Amino acid sequence: MKKILTTMLIATSAVGATAQTDNFKYTDEQFADIQMLRYKVExxxxxxxxxxxxxxxxxxxxxxxxxxxxDQNGRYNLRLRRAFEAIYTDWQGDRTSKDFEAFAVYLKRLWFSSGIHHHYGCEKFQADFSEAWLKDALMQVWQKKGLQSLCTADNAEALSAEAACTHFFNEIRPVIFDPAVMPMRVNQKDGDDLILTSAxxxxxxxxxxxxxxxxxxxxxxxxxxxxxxxxxxxxxxxxxxxxxxxxxxxxxxxxxxxxxxxxxxxxxxxxxxxxxxxxxxxxxxxxxxxxxxxxxxxxxxxxxxxxxxxxxxxxxxxxxxxxxxxxxxxxxxxxxxxDLEATERTKKLSENAQWFEDNSPADPRFKKEKVKGISAKVITAAILGGDLYPSTAIGINLPNSDWVRREHGSKSVTISNLTGAYAKASHGSGFDEEFVIDQATRDLINKYGDNCDDLHTDLHECLGHGSGKLLPGTDPDTLKAYGSTIEEGRADIFALYYLADQKLVDLGLTPDLEAYKSQYYTYMMNGLMTQLVRIKPGNTIEEAHMRNRAFIAHWAYEHGKKDKVVELVKKKGKTYVRINDYAKLRDLFAELLAEVQRIKSEGDYEAARRLVEDYGVKVDPELHKEVLDRYARLNLKPYKGFINPxxxxxxxxxxxxxxxxxxxxxxxxxxxxxxxxxxxxxxxxxx
CATH class of the missing domain: 3.30.540.30 (Fructose-1,6-Bisphosphatase; Chain A, domain 1)
Incomplete structure (x- = not known):
């Protein structure tokens, strides 16, 4: 189970900015909605x-x-990648033309997402080059690059290069250009046949x-x-x-x-x-x-x-x-x-795993009587591959098998050189000035934010995923399409609840009982507002991590409305999150954690569905438009990925x-x- 960076939209750099520390350049090229970074293998x-x-x-x-x-991400992806790479390297034409430049961006996105659907939102890319240009470009490189194997016609080897290329183009044309064909890599819309509507x-x-x-x-x-x-x-x-x-x-x-x-x-x-x-x-x-x-x-x-x-x-x-x-x-x-020095931080958490389990607000029926095999460390990533590249997690907790975790435990990691790269590439964005409500809150985030970001990841991976148990007879797959969202939400709420605990101060992990407020603010702001920069107008939230942040933030907001625990307020025509009572917000997180643990432990599919659909999917179109407009003026990229050493x-x-x-x-x-x-x-x- 992975923790995807939740505060990325604060820790981000301005377009064109160059983050360089100790002669190491962390930022690199940008295209579409993506900025590439480099990470140093310390x-x-x-x-x-x-x-x-x-x-x-x-x-x-x-x-x-x-x-x-x-190939897992879509049955056309390998053939499209190989055909498009042939054009990218060998096409002889005007490489400054609008069509070629749009094609180059499309290919870079295809590489980044390991396919033709967005790595995070799962929607199919829009091709801004013309069908005629693509067909002509394919014709030019087809025979030179030996692309006959891309053709699926029964007699492909016997066909002329022109005929084979035409067959291939006719097959892939709707896949690329028709928005109704394979529109979503992973569709999570309630009521749809999720397999038939996923690519x-x-x-x-x-x-x-x-x-x-x-x-x-x-x-x-x-x-x-x-x-x-x-x-x-x-x-x-x-x-x-x-x-x-x-x-x-x-x-x-x-x-x-x-x-x-x-x-x-x-x-x-x-x-x-x-x-x-x-x-x-x-x-x-x-x-x-x-x-x-x-x-x-x-x-x-x-x-x-x-x-x-x-x-x-x-x-x-x-x-x-x-x-x-x-x-x-x-x-x-x-x-x-x-990372031996930083691992001392996670060691303190794993050594106290039983205390955290015993003091969870969850029902005692859903707690582990004896926590086993919890280990955690901070690591330096040396290489990223497959579904961890170029976009990656900042924390991982494995294995995912419930019975293995119950009887043998789990191993958690926080990836220090990746979180460090994000942080070092974060200077000068103007994001917090635009979206954080006032200077006092910005000062709070500047003072405690990095520390609490790391701790949230540690708690999420090391203890959150490792906490709780299924009741006897509960099928671990009962929650079906909502399982990933509920599990990531459970780990996030666990981390949020304990960030405000005196225990972390006693362990020397937070300096005081003010620190947690920085994470509470950024989490609520992200879940209620700023993660919407990743959603296209008119779309709902599909990705599991985005859904879990949304349902946590919106549930707490709605259930705290009577006491005005959290508000969305207007200042000079702009919407901001204001937290009026941090202690009551923690109480709300405790209540939600207890309910999510119950859902997980009992395998309550209908309650999982209601929680996610009611609080984690819908988007307020007016607020969405405002957030997109404000973000666009900052000239930032909402997604980051890494180039390997x-x-x-x-x-x-x-x-x-x-x-x-x-x-x-x-x-x-x-x-x-x-x-x-x-x-x-x-x-x-x-x-």
Whole structure:
């Protein structure tokens, strides 16, 4: 489970600004609604050669799965990416023309989102280049770049280049240009068939939501105390009218990519920090080879128990936000090592996990009598891959299996060099002057904001996701499409509630009982107003993290109206959030946390649906327009993503690695084109 940066819209930099600290440039190019950043891999030079080599092979494994995510996000994505890259590199024409410039932005967005739908809002991109221009450009590069394999005609190899290109263009034309075709990658609209109306590639064509839900319901064993995460690593397809799973494993679906991942995991093994980590890799490889979800659980248990290794990684089918039913997992990877100094902060939280569980406002029936295996650390990211690249989380808590968490615990991370990059790129935006109500509140945020942002992430990941329990007999998939939103909301409210607790002052994690107010203000402002800059006019909120922030903020606002706990007020024609009673706001968070934990523990689908639909989906069009207009005048980009560093292995005459060099000067398009060339692991069509 991931925590997506919630205060990003405060910590953001002005267009054209260059954030540079200690001669390291954090900001980079911008396009559409995105600004690219760079992150510094602090103290990489202090690692031993063995550790550097271990990181190197793990980063190679992290990059070999890139094509998987493109295909998971939509069945046309790989073919479109390869065709468009051919135009981008080899088209001979006016590259300053309006069509080409619009095309270049489209391709950069496609790279960023690993597909043709927005990485966050899930809506399909609008193509601002013409159909005629695209067809002519394809015709020009088709034969030169050997694109015949992109054509799906039965006799494609026998067709002339012109005929094959025309067939391909006719197939992809409505996908790109018709707004009614595949409009949403993940549709969460209540009442719709969420599979038929979503463009993701986790389900074969023609499969309905009811069919998929029935398929997995029938296969769940009754009263299994340790259920596998059914459907996690497969595509559900219909063959001759019968539903079947195509499992993602070596020699199965995505097998050519998985083989490359395994090869690099094998190369990494001799350089692992500890024997326990070798066992982790071996079990992960076994899972990749068999696709057995019991083996996946065994791997997760070994992984979460390894808390001593300096270098660590995630590699696999992990999070289910991209599946409208919240079951099937996207592929992702991150390679990292401990930030030893900052980890002392999270260590204090994990050592006191039982106290936090015991003192939660939740009903005692839903609390863990004995919290097990809670570990947390602050890490330095070395590489990002799959669904963590280029847009990424700032905190992660795994594994996601409820029974594994109950019996063995979980491992949480806060990614310090990514949060640091966001912070260092934040100067001079003018955002807080525009949206924060007064100077006193801005001073509060300036004084305590960074500290409380980090603590909110720590509490969310380390303790929030690790808290509470399901009642016996509760199916962990009962909340269906609302499961991810409820779980992220639960962790957020947990963190908000405890940020105001004296316990954090006693542990030395906050300086005083004023600090939490900075997070309360920015959270409410974001949930009620400023996250709306990410929504197009007329749209509702779709993304799980945005929905959870909205339902928390709007629920607290509505339930505190009588006492005017939080208000939306006008000053000189502009709307602002004003918090009149921070203590009562905490009481509201306590009440909401108790209810959300009840929903989770009992599997109350209808209550989850009402909470999300009533408070987390709708958008006030008048307020939305105002926020968009005010934000536009600041000339900011609402989304950020990262360019990875480049690792180069220095080898001797025998092929042994003698050093690993790191550099930060690769441009965004150069990196994407290199990845497409060097990590080209899947065929164009993956059926």
């Amino acid at each position: 103290d990489f030079d202090k690692l031993t050669l063995k550790q550097k080599t271990y990181v190197y092979y793990l980063t190679e494994a992290a990059l070999q799965g890139r094509d998987i995510l493109f 993701e590639n986790y389900y074969g064509e023609g499969i309905t939501q009811a069919e998929a839900e029935e398929f997995y319901t029938q296969r769940k064993p009754a009263n299994d105390p340790r259920p596998v995460m059914m459907g996690l690593n497969s595509r559900l397809v219909k063959e001759d009218g019968v539903l079947r799973e195509r499992v993602w494993r070596e020699y199965g679906l995505y097998g050519t990519a998985i083989t490359k991942i395994i090869e690099n995991l094998e190369k990494a093994k001799p350089f692992a920090d500890r024997p326990e980590q070798v066992k982790v890799i071996d079990r992960l490889i076994e899972y990749y080879r068999t696709g057995d979800l019991r083996t996946f659980d065994e791997y997760c248990i070994l992984w979460l128990k390894d808390t001593e290794s300096l270098v660590d990684f995630v590699n696999g089918f992990t999070e289910s936000y991209g599946d409208p039913l919240g079951m099937k997992a996207s592929w992702e990877s991150i390679v990292n090592y401990k 480049v690792y180069t292995a220095v080898k001797d005459a025998k092929g042994n690695i003698t050093d690993v060099k790191i550099s930060y000067d690769e441009s965004y398009d150069a990196q994407m084109l290199r990845y497409s060339r060097d990590y080209n692991t899947l065929p164009d069509i993956n059926d």
